[in-house]
Amino acid sequence: MSDSIRIMCPNLKCRALLSVPGAARGKSVKCRACGTRVRIPDPVAAPARTPAPQPDVDTADEVDQSEDGAAAA
Numbered sequence: 001m002s003d004s005i006r007i008m009c010p011n012l013k014c015r016a017l018l019s020v021p022g023a024a025r026g027k028s029v030k031c032r033a034c035g036t037r038v039r040i041p042d043p044v045a046a047p048a049r050t051p052a053p054q055p056d057v058d059t060a061d062e063v064d065q066s067e068d069g070a071a072a073a
Ligand SMILES: [Zn+2]
Pocket: 009, 010, 011, 014, 015, 016, 031, 032, 033, 034, 035, 036
C-alpha cells in the first residue's frame, strides 16, 4: 500500500505541494523546488492530551430472558 503524505512547502515563496512516502513520517525532507527542509509531522507521536473519557454510563443492560416455561407438575 502506498500511503504517501502530501505536505505543502513551508517556504511562502515556494509553497510547492510535496508528496512524500509514509516512511518519511517524523523525518524531514527537502523540498524539490526550493530545497527548504520540510518536517513531516508524525501522527503517531501526537501529544497525548486528554485520555479518552471512559463511558461510565449505566447502559440499559439487556436482560437475558431465559425461558422459564418448563414448569414441571
Ligand atoms: Zn519549497
